[in-house]
Amino acid sequence: MEYKIELTSDEVTKKWYNINADLPVELPAPKNSEGKDQLSTLPDIFVEECLKQEMTTDRYVTIPNEVRELYQRLGRPTPLCRAKGLEEKLNTPAKIYYKREDTSPTGSHKLNSAIAQAYYAKKEGVERLTTETGAGQWGTALSLAASMMDLEATVYMVKVSFNQKPFRKTIMQLYDGNVYASPSNNTEVGRKILKETPDHPGSLGIAISEAVEDALNDEKVKYTLGSVLNHVILHQTVIGQEIKTQLEKVEETPDTMIACTGGGSNFGGALFPFIKDKIEGNSETEFLAAEPAACPSLTEGEYRYDFGDEVGFTPLFKMFTLGHDFVAPSVHAGGLRYHGMNAQVSLLRKEGYITPRTVKQTEVFEAGKLFAQTEGVVPAPETCHAVKVAIDEARKCKQTGEEKTIVVNFSGHGLLDFKGYESYLDGTLEDS
């Protein structure tokens, strides 16, 4: 029995995979609020190469040598592990594999895109990067990547998580990131919200608005995003391409693949290389997107044009959205609180390639506890959503006797996110 399928440094893929080349229908272009369908009307806040990658239809994009080398030095390829302990506990005939993105030094998949974005920024003469962060993983990854590329990083962290997770600030500061609780006094958007609602818990949408504003009037400052945009998913496809090689080594074909969805980047990164096969008619794999009942964009959102942020700085993207002014209930502790969804993931959901599943947060943390007890690894709250859906699928297999192969993208560990687990254990966690 192979419990851990590892690849060598040499096997880090040389190319990112771009699903724009294979989508079943053309991706609706982003628009500005006057209805013009070009990204060229955007303010000059993005790293140029990332903007180019956003709409490219090249099927593969070469990973720069420097980026690939950093992937290798920082631990890629990550292992694919068999969750035998969990299988035994569930007494299921299903086989469960999980892809260990938690083994990244910053604890999640986010570093895969942070390194690429910081690399292109440096090459273009940028000096400082701004961004928002919800749970803190993206701010952490960007702080490390910026530091490695000798750039400054300014991070706007959603206030409720900032207060819940003091050690997130510490790790970002260790990597030389400057962190602000959002809404902050650093921007006009932040000051306006604080004046109206001094105890505003913040939202990812507001933090995005602050980070964008901070990058607006200085060409040496660029804004970066850790999810939602196509180029972020592009960078994350190292994950899915590795999973493919790893499954081939043990001669497995996945029946079900599962990832959680916030903005869609770990889902797309891990699953798009497999969804490609499905689009081409060469696969029967089912693709499940795990999302919180408190923020069910793919399940209950509308497929329409909406802003990416709260205030309406960003272009309009055609996506599943709960409305750009949506704020998840503040009792919600599980992350994944973004109101919208990546445009490619949204399109594939619309076309029937992706099935969303909503899960409630008490059962999410319960699943995380079961995983920790049987496999030893503590999943991030976000990751617990995917784990919960995998457990549900494995339990179904117990009833039907099917020996399905289930693959979960294990997006990150929860070692800096104990607040939610603590509430779960002491019984105060509400089902948002």
Ligand SMILES: *Cc1c(COP(=O)(O)O)cnc(C)c1O
């Ligand atoms: C950021 C994050 C997510 C959600 O973001 P996606 O872009 O949807 O992947 C999920 N899991 C972890 C561990 C994260 O850090």
